[in-house]
Amino acid sequence: MMETVKLKWGPDGLIPAIAQDVRTGQVLMQAYMNEEALHLTLETGTAWYWSRSRQCLWQKGGTSGHYQRVREVRTDCDGDSLLLLVEQEGVACHEGTYSCFTRRVDGSPRAMIGTAFWPIQPDETVPYD
Amino acid sequence: MMETVKLKWGPDGLIPAIAQDVRTGQVLMQAYMNEEALHLTLETGTAWYWSRSRQCLWQKGGTSGHYQRVREVRTDCDGDSLLLLVEQEGVACHEGTYSCFTRRVDGSPRAMIGTAFWPIQPDETVPYD
Structure with missing residues (x-):
């Protein structure tokens, strides 16, 4: 049996939580839980x-x-991150998009738009510096 | 055109970064970038x-x-989280599993194992308190 890990809360009492669509695998958002x-x-x-x-x-x-109907909560090998497998009602993002991750960080010479799931528009880029 | 956002680095100069398999959608790990x-x-x-x-x-x-071959880097609506779409060589976890998220957080009365992708063993549970 695999050794269990204990959840590690940050110094602020929080842990990052990733919400993923349980049906499509799309990453919807990342927030924090106490x-x-x-x-x-x-x-x-x-x-x-x-x-x-x-x-x-x-x-x-x-x-x-x-709402996000949570079907499963997982943690990683270090116990310092959570993954929620959810059924999303409506959309996850307050901007009206299904996922919050709609912008590509600019500057990647190797970015291969079109190989990824859930394509985004190429002009939705964000300068990283 | 959608308004761009600037990346928001935390007070420690870091931003959470989620690595997701670009082919299967599996969430592999969550770490931090400066x-x-x-x-x-x-x-x-x-x-x-x-x-x-x-x-x-x-x-x-x-x-x-x-290695993780990065095909795309995205950010969310707030610019305070990154999503990396990657091709993973070998496995992502130092424990030898493909994803780091192999443990279910215990205590969910509604957990429906089997509805999620990438099933894990039901005894790999973690107490959350």
Whole structure:
């Protein structure tokens, strides 16, 4: 049997949480959880996060109706990151796109647009410096 | 045209970076980048990260040979998270598994093992408190 790991909360009490569409595999968003958010997520079966900007718990979809039904929560080998496999209601992004990851970071000489899933428009680029 | 966002580095100069298999969609690992790691990643086409524990840059695969060929780097609506679409050589995890996310966080009354991609063994669970 594989040795279990304990979750490692950061010095701020948070752990990064990645939400991935359980049906398509698309990465939808990355936010943070504190222990209570994880507890609420496991308890209710819908995703709860900790907002660093507002310093409060928030239920994804609580105001928008765009809930994430959590089908599984995984952690990695170090126990310092979470992966949520979710069924997304509506869209994940407040900008109206299904995923929050809609912009390509500019400057990659080897970027091969079109090889990736879920293509984005080539003008949605972000300078990285 | 969509308004671009600038990348937001944390107070520690880091940004979370999620590596996802560009072919299967499997989430492989989550690590951190500083600005130089991102620069090196875009420059070389292979993933570089910043190790918080060792406080140094490291090229994924530099010692193991398990390089990540980076096909695209995306950011999210807030510009505070990165998504790398990669071709993974060998395995992503130092434990020998393809993905680092092999453990299920315990305690979910609604966990539906089997609905997710990339099933894991049900005894690979992690207590969350």
